[in-house]
Amino acid sequence: MSVDVLSRETAPPPSASTLRLQFRRFRKNHLAMASVWLLALIVLGCFFGPYAFPFTGEDADFDFISAPAHFQWPHLFGTDEFGRDLLVRVLEGGQVSLTIGFLGALVAGVIGVLYGAVAGFVGGRADGLMMRAVEILYGFPYVILVILLSLLFGGGNLALFAAIVFTLWLTPAVIVRAQAQSLARREFIEAARAGGMTGRQIVLEHIVPNCMSVVIVYGSLLVPEVILSESFLSFLGIGIKEPQASWGNLISSGTSAMDSDLRLLLLPGVLLALVLLCLNFIADGLRDAFDPNDR
Amino acid sequence: MLRFIGKRLWHGGLTLAALVTLTFFVMRLAPGGPFSRNRKISPEVQANIEAAFHLDEPLWMQFGRFVWGVLRWDLGPSTKHRDYSVNDLIASGLPYSLTIGFWAIVIAALVGIALGMAGALRRNSVPDYLAGTVGVVGIAVPIFVIGPLFQAFFSLRLGWFPVGGVNDGARSLILPVIVLALPNIAYISRLTRTSMIETLRENHVRTARAKGVGWRRVLTSHVLTGALLPVIAYLGPATAAIITGSILIETMFAVPGIGRHFVDAALNRDYPLVMGITLLYGGLLILFNIGTDVIRAILDPRIRNER
Numbered sequence: 001m002s003v004d005v006l007s008r009e010t011a012p013p014p015s016a017s018t019l020r021l022q023f024r025r026f027r028k029n030h031l032a033m034a035s036v037w038l039l040a041l042i043v044l045g046c047f048f049g050p051y052a053f054p055f056t057g058e059d060a061d062f063d064f065i066s067a068p069a070h071f072q073w074p075h076l077f078g079t080d081e082f083g084r085d086l087l088v089r090v091l092e093g094g095q096v097s098l099t100i101g102f103l104g105a106l107v108a109g110v111i112g113v114l115y116g117a118v119a120g121f122v123g124g125r126a127d128g129l130m131m132r133a134v135e136i137l138y139g140f141p142y143v144i145l146v147i148l149l150s151l152l153f154g155g156g157n158l159a160l161f162a163a164i165v166f167t168l169w170l171t172p173a174v175i176v177r178a179q180a181q182s183l184a185r186r187e188f189i190e191a192a193r194a195g196g197m198t199g200r201q202i203v204l205e206h207i208v209p210n211c212m213s214v215v216i217v218y219g220s221l222l223v224p225e226v227i228l229s230e231s232f233l234s235f236l237g238i239g240i241k242e243p244q245a246s247w248g249n250l251i252s253s254g255t256s257a258m259d260s261d262l263r264l265l266l267l268p269g270v271l272l273a274l275v276l277l278c279l280n281f282i283a284d285g286l287r288d289a290f291d292p293n294d295r
Numbered sequence: 296m297l298r299f300i301g302k303r304l305w306h307g308g309l310t311l312a313a314l315v316t317l318t319f320f321v322m323r324l325a326p327g328g329p330f331s332r333n334r335k336i337s338p339e340v341q342a343n344i345e346a347a348f349h350l351d352e353p354l355w356m357q358f359g360r361f362v363w364g365v366l367r368w369d370l371g372p373s374t375k376h377r378d379y380s381v382n383d384l385i386a387s388g389l390p391y392s393l394t395i396g397f398w399a400i401v402i403a404a405l406v407g408i409a410l411g412m413a414g415a416l417r418r419n420s421v422p423d424y425l426a427g428t429v430g431v432v433g434i435a436v437p438i439f440v441i442g443p444l445f446q447a448f449f450s451l452r453l454g455w456f457p458v459g460g461v462n463d464g465a466r467s468l469i470l471p472v473i474v475l476a477l478p479n480i481a482y483i484s485r486l487t488r489t490s491m492i493e494t495l496r497e498n499h500v501r502t503a504r505a506k507g508v509g510w511r512r513v514l515t516s517h518v519l520t521g522a523l524l525p526v527i528a529y530l531g532p533a534t535a536a537i538i539t540g541s542i543l544i545e546t547m548f549a550v551p552g553i554g555r556h557f558v559d560a561a562l563n564r565d566y567p568l569v570m571g572i573t574l575l576y577g578g579l580l581i582l583f584n585i586g587t588d589v590i591r592a593i594l595d596p597r598i599r600n601e602r
Contacts, residue, residue, distance in 0.1 A: 152321050
């Protein structure tokens with residue numbers, strides 16, 4: 001009898017992991033999917049768009065100084081007061097902002113996940129100490145920390161990156177730690193330990209993968225935060241400096257020209273807002289698809 | 296309850312001490328100093344200036360001097376603004392920063408809660424869509440984009456408000472307050488809407504309706520108390536957001552508050568001023584976080600007994 005049942009199930013439905021099911025659910029969310037496509041378009045545009053032009057964003061064209069936007073080749077959106085093409089500068093600034101955004105979220109996420117997983121798994125006094133450190137850092141005014149750190153690392157892109165990562169790994173650490181704490185008490189962890197796995201193996205092979213859905217949801221919220229921090233600092237003149245472009249310093253120089261020409265402010269501003277909007281919709285969609293309470 | 300408050304205060308004090316210590320040493324380790332200029336001055340003069348500000352002493356002595364100064368309510372002289380003490384600079388900037396921050400929080404709370412309630416009570420109505428739009432715009436468009444756009448439109452085009460500065464009294468503070476409040480309106484209205492929709496479904500609300508309590512009464516005494524808990528919990532982070540925002544706002548609108556002072560001081564390596572403002576910001580933020588926790592603990596006994 002039981003053999004019969006087994007033989008009837010020889011062709012099981014294609015296995016679908018929870019992660020795959022969750023992504024399937026995400027794909028049904030039209031707003032989130034549209035955001036994914038728009039974001040992909042912007043990313044591609046930023047990284048490959050500048051190659052379509054015969055100059056870079058740092059080349060000054062003295063025949064067209066402060067040219068207005070009249071959508072004519074080669075200066076589609078006009079030029080700034082140094083004769084540099086606005087569109088190309090905005091696209092190149094996007095490369096910087098997007099790279100820092102995604103890379104920063106990734107690095108902050110990895111640090112936070114490992115820290116949280118270890119703290120939650122080890123427990124006891126070490127956990128208490130590790131979390132007290134996080135709590136203290138949480139109480140700091142974020143701006144002060146990020147400004148000080150970017151000064152400490154001596155300015156420049158890498159300093160900015162380090163400062164942002166250093167201030168943003170806290171939230172994933174707290175979230176993963178809570179998850180890891182409840183996981184650490186489960187039977188399969190006990191079984192793994194009984195089977196002779198070391199603590200490090202358990203953390204990397206059981207705890208971290210089981211936190212993945214939470215991490216993806218909060219990681220997606222980290223990306224807009226990092227981009228915002230970068231442009232915030234560059235706007236204040238602490239982050240990325242001229243002549244290198246970033247959305248923050250483009251907006252800042254657009255601000256100083258706003259009485260005569262809003263276009264210098266609008267183009268980077270609108271693009272930044274679009275990216276943040278897309279990332280927020282994607283994060284919302286991921287949360288809806290991954291949130292176990294809603295299943 | 297008293298034990299709860301005492302514990303929070305103790306932790307807050309520790310946090311503040313850690314913040315101040317970290318800031319002090321990070322600031323000193325950062326390259327450059329308050330008197331390293333491009334202009335060459337003779338080493339004797341340089342040494343004299345540094346001796347006057349005690350910069351020639353070992354670090355731990357300088358730190359001890361700073362702590363001793365804090366205990367005597369004296370933050371020392373600014374190294375950038377000659378003849379001004381840090382106390383003077385903060386005293387002159389704080390009123391502007393506090394006024395803008397205070398009104399921004401008040402407006403954000405009132406408008407945000409109203410929009411969120413309207414959205415939750417009449418879902419998919421005009422106010423709901425309005426709140427949704429404000430929420431999306433407020434979260435996605437950073438204030439350093441909205442601010443200049445508002446300036447260009449309301450100040451330059453329409454001429455309703457001054458572009459910046461504080462010479463026009465209250466009128467010159469209206470735009471900064473609105474721009475600073477906007478992202479917080481967005482967060483608060485979203486929070487209020489979701490938590491209110493959840494609370495409306497709760498059993499105690501249905502019971503109250505079933506036993507014949509009036510709708511208005513149910514709303515104020517059964518729904519709102521529960522629905523506003525997450526909003527109150529947001530007030531702590533909101534303070535942090537206001538501090539961050541005020542730095543931008545004061546830069547954009549040329550308000551002589553302490554936010555702009557902080558950025559300038561950090562860039563100029565004005566050590567005493569950086570320390571003073573860090574102490575102030577950190578203290579404010581920690582006090583607000585503690586206040587938030589205490590209010591939540593009063594409203595929700597579950598939090599009180601935690602830990």
